[in-house]
Amino acid sequence: MSRVLVIAEQQGGALHRMSLETVAAGQSLGGELIVAVMGAGAAGAAQSLGGYRAAKVVVLDHPALGVYTAAAAVQALAWVIAAEKPDVVLLPHTYRTRDFAPRLAARLGRPLVSDAVSVAMDEKGLVVERQLFQGKMAGTFRCDSSGPAIVTIQAGAYRADLAEAGTAPVTTVAPELGELGPSAVPGEPYRESARTVDLSAAERIVAAGRGIKEEGNLEIVKELAEALGAELAASRPICDNGWMGMERQVGSSGQTVAPKLYVAVGISGAIQHIVGMKGSKCIVAINRDPDAPIFESADYGIVGDLFDVVPAIVKELRRV
Ligand SMILES: Cc1cc2nc3c(=O)[nH]c(=O)nc-3n(C[C@H](O)[C@H](O)[C@H](O)COP(=O)(O)OP(=O)(O)OC[C@H]3O[C@@H](n4cnc5c(N)ncnc54)[C@H](O)[C@@H]3O)c2cc1C
Numbered sequence: 001m002s003r004v005l006v007i008a009e010q011q012g013g014a015l016h017r018m019s020l021e022t023v024a025a026g027q028s029l030g031g032e033l034i035v036a037v038m039g040a041g042a043a044g045a046a047q048s049l050g051g052y053r054a055a056k057v058v059v060l061d062h063p064a065l066g067v068y069t070a071a072a073a074v075q076a077l078a079w080v081i082a083a084e085k086p087d088v089v090l091l092p093h094t095y096r097t098r099d100f101a102p103r104l105a106a107r108l109g110r111p112l113v114s115d116a117v118s119v120a121m122d123e124k125g126l127v128v129e130r131q132l133f134q135g136k137m138a139g140t141f142r143c144d145s146s147g148p149a150i151v152t153i154q155a156g157a158y159r160a161d162l163a164e165a166g167t168a169p170v171t172t173v174a175p176e177l178g179e180l181g182p183s184a185v186p187g188e189p190y191r192e193s194a195r196t197v198d199l200s201a202a203e204r205i206v207a208a209g210r211g212i213k214e215e216g217n218l219e220i221v222k223e224l225a226e227a228l229g230a231e232l233a234a235s236r237p238i239c240d241n242g243w244m245g246m247e248r249q250v251g252s253s254g255q256t257v258a259p260k261l262y263v264a265v266g267i268s269g270a271i272q273h274i275v276g277m278k279g280s281k282c283i284v285a286i287n288r289d290p291d292a293p294i295f296e297s298a299d300y301g302i303v304g305d306l307f308d309v310v311p312a313i314v315k316e317l318r319r320v
């Protein structure tokens with residue numbers, strides 16, 4: 001039976017939403033699952049992780065891990081990998097793991113497959129899928145079995161709400177960290193958005209595209225977002241025009257989101273936009289062009305003029 005180590009991410013005791021998605025990915029492999037967590041507040045996060053099906057949850061406790069640095073994180077993870085001897089190491093593809101996962105892979109002399117959309121086991125071992133060329137092609141990867149395969153999991157590739165509940169014992173260990181050497185001094189933790197919006201955690205999103213034509217028309221889309229209790233987002237041209245902040249851009253050069261509901265208003269569905277929102281559970285597209293590519297990704301499509309359709313939906317939502 002394969003051993004799978006999931007490295008969960010947390011901040012101040014609160015689990016990053018993608019940590020549970022990665023636990024769900026780890027559970028799907030069917031082997032023995034170990035979940036490790038580190039940093040200030042890790043003990044609190046471990047209590048939540050203990051409520052999921054896993055062989056154990058390991059808290060890595062060391063003063064050098066209190067405030068995140070890549071150097072200490074890599075040493076602690078190399079230590080726990082040597083101790084637990086997993087066949088597969090899974091991490092959420094967050095800003096933080098983008099910082100340290102390549103360094104961890106280099107330290108272990110192992111390849112890293114980043115931003116994977118699926119992981120599976122067959123008779124030859126782990127099979128990883130990730131997208132290539134902005135989502136135009138899918139690549140299938142195998143890692144040789146001379147050491148652990150290290151894989152980061154794309155936001156929304158697995159569903160956090162499908163992570164199986166269970167009872168996992170929580171243990172705390174003190175990893176041995178060697179000489180940390182000259183290290184970067186951590187500044188303010190990076191926030192996933194400059195303002196209050198964290199689209200990656202939003203349950204509902206209404207996104208505006210170039211179909212709205214001018215900045216003043218954004219009001220129509222804002223009203224729909226308000227009526228749905230949704231966050232506002234946009235395609236790239238809207239943000240490039242300065243009509244919305246860059247932190248609200250969805251797509252390959254913006255945020256990757258996976259809400260329960262994604263309403264695309266006047267968005268054509270270019271691949272660079274689709275890769276950022278295709279993990280949404282339910283996609284509703286409003287577009288006057290019946291051949292717009294967005295309809296290929298949509299669960300519900302409304303062919304019509306957004307200036308008629310959106311106010312009508314808002315009116316109905318307010319009525320009910
Ligand atoms: C390297 C690179 C990275 C990129 N990164 C991103 C990214 O992160 N995110 C992103 O979104 N794009 C990105 N793009 C741009 C992407 O290729 C598209 O140009 C962009 O997504 C198009 O935005 P849009 O759908 O809003 O506009 P358009 O393609 O112009 O589509 C507008 C749509 O509105 C519809 N429409 C017009 N009027 C109405 C109306 N009255 N009622 C209903 N529908 C109407 C039209 O039928 C059309 O389908 C990137 C491009 C490159 C090259």
